[in-house]
Amino acid sequence: MKELVLSKEEIESISAHLGEEISSDLKNEEKTPLLLCVMKGALNFMAELLKNIDIPVLTDYVQLSSYSGVKSTGNIVWKHTLESDIKGRTVIIVEDVVDTGITIEALKKYLNENFAPKRILVCSLFDKINARKVEAKVDYVGKTLAESKFLIGFGLDYYELERNVNYVYVPDESDLEKLDSIIEKDKR
Ligand code: IMP
Ligand code: MG
Numbered sequence: 542m543k544e545l546v547l548s549k550e551e552i553e554s555i556s557a558h559l560g561e562e563i564s565s566d567l568k569n570e571e572k573t574p575l576l577l578c579v580m581k582g583a584l585n586f587m588a589e590l591l592k593n594i595d596i597p598v599l600t601d602y603v604q605l606s607s608y609s610g611v612k613s614t615g616n617i618v619w620k621h622t623l624e625s626d627i628k629g630r631t632v633i634i635v636e637d638v639v640d641t642g643i644t645i646e647a648l649k650k651y652l653n654e655n656f657a658p659k660r661i662l663v664c665s666l667f668d669k670i671n672a673r674k675v676e677a678k679v680d681y682v683g684k685t686l687a688e689s690k691f692l693i694g695f696g697l698d699y700y701e702l703e704r705n706v707n708y709v710y711v712p713d714e715s716d717l718e719k720l721d722s723i724i725e726k727d728k729r
Pocket of ligand 2: 579581582583636638
């Protein structure tokens with residue numbers, strides 16, 4: 542049996558609370574804050590979060606990864622950088638999962654060194670607190686996970702599949718077999 546980690550309703554409720562908190566924390570910023578989505582995993586969460594933010598915000602995205610298949614490789618691969626001017630602005634990085642912390646810390650360092658933002662905050666749907674290889678703070682957490690299981694659904698993928706599922710789960714053997722057979726079929 543697959544293990545449900547967050548239902549659609551739980552995701553909606555978490556996003557509503559986080560959106561409210563962020564709106565209240567950032568309502569008096571001098572410059573309009575910017576939400577920076579880490580593609581593609583955080584796309585669904587970013588959209589859900591944005592529905593619940595009621596102050597003026599800017600948005601942009603980056604695409605980078607330290608993942609290949611189901612394991613964090615520790616190597617950062619850049620695919621798309623941001624286009625917005627974040628100088629003097631508060632930036633909230635929106636992530637799906639903070640795991641080893643490598644991606645988020647590399648991104649923060651890159652932004653701080655190149656664009657002089659006012660400050661950088663991190664909002665992540667999941668925080669796998671016991672998987673850190675580098676120190677990484679998450680300012681807004683959807684759900685804290687003590688055990689670092691591999692999750693899929695709601696943006697989180699298994700070889701690009703299952704991003705469209707509206708809940709998050711830990712796949713079992715039969716789920717993975719089904720997904721593997723889709724991957725095999727696509728290769729033909
Ligand atoms: P980190 O650099 O190890 O912190 O990895 C963070 C990135 O790995 C996130 O942006 C996720 O996209 C990806 N990731 C971490 N855990 C999972 C997971 O359980 N399922 C899918 N992707 C994950
Ligand atoms: Mg990601």
